[in-house]
Amino acid sequence: MxxxxxxxxxxxxxxxxxxxxxxxxxxxxxxxxxxxxxxxxxxxxxxxxxxxxxxxxxxxxxxxxxxxxxxxxASVMRYRLLIGCVMLAICVSAPLVPVLSDRVLYLLIGVPITIFTVSQLAGRHLILPARHRGRAEIAMGLTGGFFGGISR
CATH class of the missing domain: 1.20.5 (Single alpha-helices involved in coiled-coils or other helix-helix interfaces)
Incomplete structure (x- = not known):
């Protein structure tokens, strides 16, 4: 063994x-x-x-x-805002898993995946100007962390 x-x-x-x-x-x-x-x-x-x-x-x-x-x-320092937001959102969303029903979890995960897939198939790409980098890191970090936390 x-x-x-x-x-x-x-x-x-x-x-x-x-x-x-x-x-x-x-x-x-x-x-x-x-x-x-x-x-x-x-x-x-x-x-x-x-x-x-x-x-x-x-x-x-x-x-x-x-x-x-x-x-x-150096990468950690450069993306510290993104990493911090991911960690924060995981800590907030992971405890929701035992509280939410399977149906709600599947909807929370499935709907955004479907929207993303359709947008990719339609050739849509998210392009943000460099001046919005900080806000984009916050938004993407919180979004990724939230979905990472509920999909454990």
Missing amino acids: IFGIDIYLFLAAVGVALVAGVVKGAVGFALPMILISGLSSFLPAELALAGLVLATLLTNLAQALRQGGAAAL
Whole structure:
């Protein structure tokens, strides 16, 4: 047993994580989607979610530090307003998950995704002048954090 699970399940989880990592490396996204669907097919939901969080954290850290700690710190400083707003909105919205019904959560997540998808298919792109960067960081940070918090 490794981490409280049978060795074959651990090796299968590592295999799913490697596939998800290769896909993320090739196309730049989809690691969480592949991990959660793959891991939850043979692990309890809590372990699958823990594996997703751990793998996402490790890959994001590796990606952030690939140009060194100084460059990562410079990025954090440059985007501190965005990062702070994301963290704030996650802290505010995550506690809503047990309170809201599944139907409300699906609407809160599904409607904006549908609107975004339709706008992308229609060729609409959000372009903001540089002078609005601060307000855009606040708006995008709060929006991303809110949806991140309720979709845990």
